[in-house]
Amino acid sequence: MHDKVDVLIIGSGASGAAVAWSLAETKMRILCLEQGDWVKPTDYPTNGRDWEARLFSDFAINPNRRARETDYPINNGSSPVQVVNFNGVGGSTIMYTAHYPRLHPSDFRVKTLDGVADDWPVDYETLDPFFAENDRMMGISGLAGDPAYPPHQPPMPPLPLGKSGQRFGQALNKLGWHWWPSDSAIATTEYDGRAACINLGHCTPGCAQGAKASTDITYWPAAIRAGVELRTRARVCEIAVDADGMATGAIYYDADGKEHFQPAEMVVVACNGIGTPRLMLNSQSGKFPNGIANSSGLLGKNLMFHPFALTYGYVDEPLDGNQGPPLNLWSQEFYETDKSRGFVRGYTLQLHRGTGSIVEAITSTAAGRLPWGEDHHKVYRSLLNRRLGMSTITEDLPEEHNRVTLDPVLKDSNGIPAPRIDYTMGDNTKKMMAHGVARSKDILAAAGASNFGVEAPILNGGWHLMGTARMGTDPERSVVNEWGRSHDVKNLFVVDGSIWVTSGGVNPTSTIQALALYISDAIKQRLANATLFD
Amino acid sequence: MKFDTLTDKEARDLRALAGIMIPASTVYGVPGADDDRIFADILKSLERDTPDARTALAQLATLSGGAFADLAPDRRAAVATTFKGKGGSPLFALNRVVLLCYYRDDRVMRALGQEPRSPFPKGHVVEQGDWSLLDPVKARPPMWRRID
Numbered sequence: 139m140h141d142k143v144d145v146l147i148i149g150s151g152a153s154g155a156a157v158a159w160s161l162a163e164t165k166m167r168i169l170c171l172e173q174g175d176w177v178k179p180t181d182y183p184t185n186g187r188d189w190e191a192r193l194f195s196d197f198a199i200n201p202n203r204r205a206r207e208t209d210y211p212i213n214n215g216s217s218p219v220q221v222v223n224f225n226g227v228g229g230s231t232i233m234y235t236a237h238y239p240r241l242h243p244s245d246f247r248v249k250t251l252d253g254v255a256d257d258w259p260v261d262y263e264t265l266d267p268f269f270a271e272n273d274r275m276m277g278i279s280g281l282a283g284d285p286a287y288p289p290h291q292p293p294m295p296p297l298p299l300g301k302s303g304q305r306f307g308q309a310l311n312k313l314g315w316h317w318w319p320s321d322s323a324i325a326t327t328e329y330d331g332r333a334a335c336i337n338l339g340h341c342t343p344g345c346a347q348g349a350k351a352s353t354d355i356t357y358w359p360a361a362i363r364a365g366v367e368l369r370t371r372a373r374v375c376e377i378a379v380d381a382d383g384m385a386t387g388a389i390y391y392d393a394d395g396k397e398h399f400q401p402a403e404m405v406v407v408a409c410n411g412i413g414t415p416r417l418m419l420n421s422q423s424g425k426f427p428n429g430i431a432n433s434s435g436l437l438g439k440n441l442m443f444h445p446f447a448l449t450y451g452y453v454d455e456p457l458d459g460n461q462g463p464p465l466n467l468w469s470q471e472f473y474e475t476d477k478s479r480g481f482v483r484g485y486t487l488q489l490h491r492g493t494g495s496i497v498e499a500i501t502s503t504a505a506g507r508l509p510w511g512e513d514h515h516k517v518y519r520s521l522l523n524r525r526l527g528m529s530t531i532t533e534d535l536p537e538e539h540n541r542v543t544l545d546p547v548l549k550d551s552n553g554i555p556a557p558r559i560d561y562t563m564g565d566n567t568k569k570m571m572a573h574g575v576a577r578s579k580d581i582l583a584a585a586g587a588s589n590f591g592v593e594a595p596i597l598n599g600g601w602h603l604m605g606t607a608r609m610g611t612d613p614e615r616s617v618v619n620e621w622g623r624s625h626d627v628k629n630l631f632v633v634d635g636s637i638w639v640t641s642g643g644v645n646p647t648s649t650i651q652a653l654a655l656y657i658s659d660a661i662k663q664r665l666a667n668a669t670l671f672d
Numbered sequence: 673m674k675f676d677t678l679t680d681k682e683a684r685d686l687r688a689l690a691g692i693m694i695p696a697s698t699v700y701g702v703p704g705a706d707d708d709r710i711f712a713d714i715l716k717s718l719e720r721d722t723p724d725a726r727t728a729l730a731q732l733a734t735l736s737g738g739a740f741a742d743l744a745p746d747r748r749a750a751v752a753t754t755f756k757g758k759g760g761s762p763l764f765a766l767n768r769v770v771l772l773c774y775y776r777d778d779r780v781m782r783a784l785g786q787e788p789r790s791p792f793p794k795g796h797v798v799e800q801g802d803w804s805l806l807d808p809v810k811a812r813p814p815m816w817r818r819i820d
Contacts, residue, residue: 184791191772195720205673205720244817251817261819285812299801307805316809336795346792461796474817495786499771504764510693510756515700522784 139399143169143367146388146402148374148417150174151229152647153634153654154408155353155361156272160658162364164665170366171390171400173373174208174226176354182344189340190496197343199233200598201225207393208371210550210557212412214600217561219443221412221600227370228354230410233343234601234647236323236350237465237488238278240269241649243288244474245533245642252475252482254566255535258639259611259620260656262288268652268659273321275360276351276651277329280321286470294326297335297466300458302491305526306467309585315471317489321648323351324463330356339460340494350463372398375554377405377421377430377630384671385430385630391552404629404670407636408654411441411603414636415542416557418607431607431624437617438543440536440605442641445563447571447594449578450490450527451587452520459523460494472577473643481569483533485643487578490527498522505591526587529596530574532567533643536605563595571595602646607636621660622653628671633657675719681739682729687711688741689732690770692752702783705774713773724765731759 144166147154158170183189183197194203199222201209206225214220224233243262248255266288273292280292296319299307310317324341325332335349348355362368371393378386378399387401407414415438419429429437469487472479493501498521502508508517545558563571571594579590610616613625618637624630633654635646642649664670678686691706703710718725732740735751735758743751755763774780778788 182792186790187776187788189791191717191776194768194772203720242816243819247819251819281806283810285809285815287816298798299803299805300798301801304801304805307801311805311808314808316812316815318806318809336793337798338791338795340791347795458798460791462798470815474815495781495784496772496775499775500768503767503771510752512695512697514694515697515702519700519784 140401142401142403143167144403145169145406146171146400146404147406147408148388149229149408149410149413149634150227150353150358150368151408151410151634152231152353152650154229154406155357156275156651156654157406157408157633157658158366159275159357159361159364160655161661162361162366164662165365168366169400169402170368171372171374171388172227172368172370175370176227177232177344179346179348182346184338184340184346190494193343193497197233199342207551210554211548213545213548213556213558217559218563218597219445219561219595219600220598221559221603222598223410223412223603227358227368228352230601231352231647232354235342235465236463237645238321238323238648239468239486239644240287240321240652241642241644242473245640248483248640254482255640256610259609265649265652265656268655269648272648272651272655276323276356277325277332278321279324279326281319284318286316286318286473292321294329296320297322297324297326297463299466300462300491302457302526303467303489305453305457305585306489306581309581310469312584313580315469317467317469320466320468320488322463322466323647325349325351335463337462339462339464341463373552373554374417375420375552377407377417379423379425379430379627383425383627385627395552404631406631406633408634411606411635412542412557412559414632414634415606416544419544420555426626431617431626431630433626434614434617436538436608436615438606439538439541440608441540441542441559441561442534442536442605442638443561443600444531444534444602444641444643445567445571445595446599447530447532447575447592448527448596449530449575449582449590449592450525451582451590452524453526453585453587454524456523457492457526459492462491464491465489466491472573479573481566481573483535483566483570483643485533485570485574486531487574487581488529488531490529492523493525493527495522498525507589507591526582526585528578528581530571530578531643531645532570532574534567534641535564536608536640537564542606602635602641604635604638604641604646607632608639609637610639622657631657631661673720676722678715678718678722678725678729682726683715685729685732685740686714686725686766688748689752690714692749693767693770694774700783702780703777705770710773710777713777714769717769717773721765721769724762725769728759728762728766731755731762
């Protein structure tokens with residue numbers, strides 16, 4: 139039996155870290171349980187010659203392929219998009235591109251503006267100060283003045299354009315379409331103890347330089363200095379409740395498989411859009427036979443992914459290849475609704491810098507572009523460092539049949555039921571994706587590229603995990619309220635991407651963290667006036 | 673994690689196949705994927721792909737009617753072409769390991785004009801580029817949708 143804590147946070151990723159840091163100023167006793175380990179900078183692939191090979195082994199983005207002890211399996215068999223994530227201190231911020239756009243003001247009002255899905259119970263204006271605070275804590279680079287966004291000022295200058303960026307810029311100017319240097323969670327100058335980016339490339343599976351902002355090197359050092367305890371290799375299997383339906387703590391397994399109970403006054407769940415519904419559905423009791431806080435029946439439903447389409451071509455001169463962060467520009471030309479396109483809402487185009495030499499060989503072989511035999515060498519030299527590509531990040535509307543449930547057979551190494559994903563792309567998303575691929579080809583053609591390739595949707599593209607414990611004011615239509623507290627369990631909070639009402643069409647980490655800070659602020663206000671559990 | 677290793681017969685067939693996938697080239701001054709050093713790396717690196725490799729090599733042996741490595745060169749090329757079309761995901765996994773090892777070989781990297789080193793700690797230089805390209809975009813009016 140462990141000593142009771144005031145706040146128990148489950149998960150140390152993007153949102154859990156932000157909540158831990160924000161609540162630390164209350165001087166409450168705060169503990170975070172994390173199923174993974176700390177990752178040392180010397181562990182990251184860019185330290186070695188086998189850096190690209192490790193994308194397919196211990197730093198694979200797909201946890202089923204990576205299969206570390208700290209990962210849990212996921213049944214993706216009924217989905218065209220596979221879930222990708224990382225389990226460790228920092229969560230999936232360890233293994234992300236650090237592309238860091240915010241949601242737009244319109245994203246919070248899709249029902250009002252476009253007559254689809256639901257409006258959020260919060261808006262951009264409310265979150266604006268939390269976006270700014272999060273930008274400061276994570277250390278964001280970018281350029282003020284983007285006409286696609288309300289004004290904001292990233293703390294550091296943008297990543298370099300490079301050869302690829304200039305090609306894209308010229309092409310988009312020719313077409314008269316929007317483009318802008320991305321907000322990016324990569325330090326371009328020394329920042330708060332982090333070194334500046336030295337263009338290692340290959341940012342996704344961790345940054346050996348420490349320039350990429352993962353929460354193990356941003357929020358966590360500050361939170362731990364402020365007194366928060368972070369306990370690793372602690373895999374939570376259940377949130378426990380008492381007879382009154384209040385959360386009493388969590389049951390978890392340590393690295394040796396030994397079971398523990400950690401009592402707590404309140405519980406904050408931050409396990410991402412898959413891990414959170416998995417844990418809550420696993421938390422069954424007489425009071426909550428269908429999973430904790432699931433009186434709406436919506437826990438696990440409305441899963442949204444942002445299906446990605448990759449479109450690329452080849453130019454006649456070497457570009458940046460793998461050198462430098464892989465994403466440094468975006469286009470929001472097709473972000474806001476234009477009903478003449480045949481769909482509502484819109485998408486971001488994220489523009490890629492290039493591809494590593496081995497990944498180029500593998501993907502071109504898979505696409506049938508790179509032959510075996512004598513011609514292999516000649517063809518390869520026409521592809522290497524010449525790829526210009528972009529991703530369409532489509533807004534995925536919530537649909538209840540897209541869901542996370544508990545797999546009846548598959549279990550993790552502790553015997554906890556694994557998540558099962560049932561997901562299909564909606565018609566609106568399909569039309570949007572086709573539009574995005576067509577416009578991507580227009581851009582590539584304007585950039586002088588040919589020999590196009592398309593992967594739509596990207597199979598290993600389930601980075602963005604949203605909607606499975608949605609927020610709202612109506613307990614029959616949502617799992618948590620407008621400040622992240624469960625409607626059913628007054629001392630249970632959810633703070634990760636699960637609470638998103640709609641998905642927008644941008645990488646979600648910035649908004650996930652701003653929301654987590656907003657919820658933390660709401661908790662602190664209600665602690666101050668003793669209404670937190672009313 | 674612990675992984676199985678290939679039998680000698682499987683390894684011989686794989687080596688013969690690797691040499692067909694990526695042959696040595698005097699034109700480009702590079703070894704083939706069946707080169708001693710590269711092939712040793714391939715065998716060592718199969719790891720979690722070993723079951724797929726075994727499946728693929730068993731299919732190759734079936735198509736060959738015996739050991740692929742023992743076929744005459746013309747017949748070997750014909751079987752390899754058939755195998756490429758029929759091998760599916762096990763062959764893709766096997767091919768991936770061959771490519772992973774081939775394109776990190778020092779001699780191959782140098783022939784491609786690449787430095788055979790890890791990215792860290794030296795990093796790379798990326799040019800800032802011409803930021804005036806952004807001027808037309810800066811001149812655009814706000815394009816985000818206002819909420820009244």
